[in-house]
Amino acid sequence: MAGRLEGKVAFITGAASGIGAACALRFAQEGARIAGMDLAKPSGDSDWDEAVAFAGGGVFESGDVRDEARIAEIVAAVKDQFGRIDVLVNSAGVAGGGMIHDLDADEWDRVVDINLKGTFLASKHVVKGMVEQQSGSIVNVASVEGIEGFMGGSSYNASKGGVVVLTKNMAIDYGRSGVRTNVICPGFIDTPMFRSVMVDGPASVIADKIMDAHQLGRFGKPVEIANAALFLASDEASFVTGVTFPVDGGYTAGHRFSL
Numbered sequence: 001m002a003g004r005l006e007g008k009v010a011f012i013t014g015a016a017s018g019i020g021a022a023c024a025l026r027f028a029q030e031g032a033r034i035a036g037m038d039l040a041k042p043s044g045d046s047d048w049d050e051a052v053a054f055a056g057g058g059v060f061e062s063g064d065v066r067d068e069a070r071i072a073e074i075v076a077a078v079k080d081q082f083g084r085i086d087v088l089v090n091s092a093g094v095a096g097g098g099m100i101h102d103l104d105a106d107e108w109d110r111v112v113d114i115n116l117k118g119t120f121l122a123s124k125h126v127v128k129g130m131v132e133q134q135s136g137s138i139v140n141v142a143s144v145e146g147i148e149g150f151m152g153g154s155s156y157n158a159s160k161g162g163v164v165v166l167t168k169n170m171a172i173d174y175g176r177s178g179v180r181t182n183v184i185c186p187g188f189i190d191t192p193m194f195r196s197v198m199v200d201g202p203a204s205v206i207a208d209k210i211m212d213a214h215q216l217g218r219f220g221k222p223v224e225i226a227n228a229a230l231f232l233a234s235d236e237a238s239f240v241t242g243v244t245f246p247v248d249g250g251y252t253a254g255h256r257f258s259l
Ligand SMILES: NC(=O)c1ccc[n+]([C@@H]2O[C@H](COP(=O)([O-])OP(=O)(O)OC[C@H]3O[C@@H](n4cnc5c(N)ncnc54)[C@H](O)[C@@H]3O)[C@@H](O)[C@H]2O)c1
Pocket: 013, 014, 015, 016, 017, 018, 019, 020, 037, 038, 039, 040, 063, 064, 065, 066, 090, 091, 092, 093, 094, 095, 114, 118, 141, 142, 143, 144, 185, 186, 187, 188, 189, 190, 191, 192, 193, 194
């Protein structure tokens, strides 16, 4: 049976780790050829190496999503290798925040530039080819924190809220060119970023409360986000564009306070 992404080329930012690497692996398992970029090299325990083994090869380029010239080079390199890009997943991102009275402007810029400007730049350089070929699917990765506030979320929430609305604009701007754009809003997912904040970082003291706010009573796994991305990337989602898709174990469903 043909894979759900058979014949498609997927380019993933933040591919070295967590959700991005899980997307690479799920996409490869469904027949995609895979290309990834990241600031970091894939860590030994990420899914990227397994994805490459599955796909029988892949392109990995080091680069910063804030660097437009580098993004342009990488997109060109992927097209040299594979001829086209059918799917873009914007997963590169960083955690951050702090109450705004206490937040350095440089730190604000770092988070917003990686999470929001990075999504803009990668999309800008990929969507041109998608418009030329009159097909493509862009899957942005925002957060439940792009839908709701979170104490001290500031730069992170603003960046992810920006990604949510940018996604809708892209759906409007490119829908008639055959390009679909959707955004996944993950709940809290067990990845290296999550562990740096929730296990080894400042939020460890409230980790149980955050877990409890997920109506399934647990945190998510990277593959659970990758499965949603797979659907949006594939032709099964051929009539789906401009959608904000929480994949959050019920985090945004509401609260369990009893009246
Ligand atoms: N893990 C969660 O709980 C969670 C929840 C909601 C949203 N998200 C979002 O999911 C996406 C993936 O996060 P993750 O949890 O897999 O984290 P992760 O840290 O495991 O992976 C993120 C990757 O992005 C890369 N990256 C960071 N800055 C970059 C830059 N300037 N240029 C290129 N690559 C860069 C990192 O090197 C890393 O490999 C992020 O956008 C994150 O905000 C994560």
